[in-house]
Amino acid sequence: MEFEFWGVRGSIAAAGSRTARYGGNTTCLEVNTPDGVFIFDAGTGIRGLGGRLEQSGTAQCRLFFTHIHWDHIQGLPFFTPLYDPDFNIELYSAHDVIGAEALETALSDQMHAPTFPVPWDYLQSQRSFHNVPAEGVSFDETRISWCALTHPNGIAAYRIESGGHSLVFATDVEHVPEGADPKLVDFARNADVLIYDAQYTPEEYATRKNFGHSTWEIGIEVANKAGVESLFLTHHDPTHDDIFLDELAAKAESVRPGTRMTKEGLRIKLSGAI
Ligand SMILES: [Zn+2]
Numbered sequence: 001m002e003f004e005f006w007g008v009r010g011s012i013a014a015a016g017s018r019t020a021r022y023g024g025n026t027t028c029l030e031v032n033t034p035d036g037v038f039i040f041d042a043g044t045g046i047r048g049l050g051g052r053l054e055q056s057g058t059a060q061c062r063l064f065f066t067h068i069h070w071d072h073i074q075g076l077p078f079f080t081p082l083y084d085p086d087f088n089i090e091l092y093s094a095h096d097v098i099g100a101e102a103l104e105t106a107l108s109d110q111m112h113a114p115t116f117p118v119p120w121d122y123l124q125s126q127r128s129f130h131n132v133p134a135e136g137v138s139f140d141e142t143r144i145s146w147c148a149l150t151h152p153n154g155i156a157a158y159r160i161e162s163g164g165h166s167l168v169f170a171t172d173v174e175h176v177p178e179g180a181d182p183k184l185v186d187f188a189r190n191a192d193v194l195i196y197d198a199q200y201t202p203e204e205y206a207t208r209k210n211f212g213h214s215t216w217e218i219g220i221e222v223a224n225k226a227g228v229e230s231l232f233l234t235h236h237d238p239t240h241d242d243i244f245l246d247e248l249a250a251k252a253e254s255v256r257p258g259t260r261m262t263k264e265g266l267r268i269k270l271s272g273a274i
């Protein structure tokens with residue numbers, strides 16, 4: 001299993017020199033297994049991934065949505081495989097959290113006139129919408145399951161397992177008042193990788209309760225309780241520039257050595273110890 005971050009920013013894209021090192025694009029994660037290309041969320045980062053897929057001659061991908069807030073769908077109209085008649089795209093959402101029908105409505109609505117020039121029906125690619133059932137879904141040797149967590153309008157965390165490796169993608173999640181969400185601790189149990197929402201500092205969180213996001217401290221608590229091997233902190237606040245994120249990274253590293261901040265372009269291959 002190999003994965004790459006194409007967008008790591010939360011809420012809204014934050015381009016500019018002050019965010020250039022970590023990246024300003026909103027959420028998009030690519031996961032490659034022997035069974036194909038799996039994409040999680042279509043924030044503005046998916047634009048770059050689309051170019052890479054077309055250049056590499058890939059003609060198929062599976063795109064999973066954690067939820068449909070703007071920062072997780074707004075890149076899709078600029079994902080060039082959508083316009084390619086030879087490209088097959090399967091779009092998935094977790095049953096009960098969004099549902100395939102609501103997903104299709106949200107994605108086509110964001111391309112409606114007069115706020116977007118190209119309508120959804122114009123797109124030439126082969127597309128199909130799917131629900132991920134409660135028991136998860138398998139593609140040969142790759143298995144993908146989900147868990148509903150706390151976020152305004154709902155959120156699904158995904159767990160991807162392939163070749164003896166496992167990755168949990170838990171963006172846009174808020175913890176419980178006592179700390180780590182026990183549902184996520186169970187869901188992430190013994191995963192190789194946990195990618196966790198750390199949009200706020202613990203100080204910021206005090207005034208942003210119920211906004212649907214968490215902190216690096218709680219991320220560490222989840223990872224420790226779940227026995228996760230590697231923790232990645234993501235969904236960076238648009239006001240947190242590179243220097244600020246360096247400082248948060250150093251704090252997290254001092255509490256749990258090896259904790260990493262996500263960055264655009266960071267690509268990891270899971271093979272043995274990582
Ligand atoms: Zn978000």
Ligand SMILES: [Zn+2]
Pocket residue numbers: 067069151172212
């Ligand atoms: Zn959200």
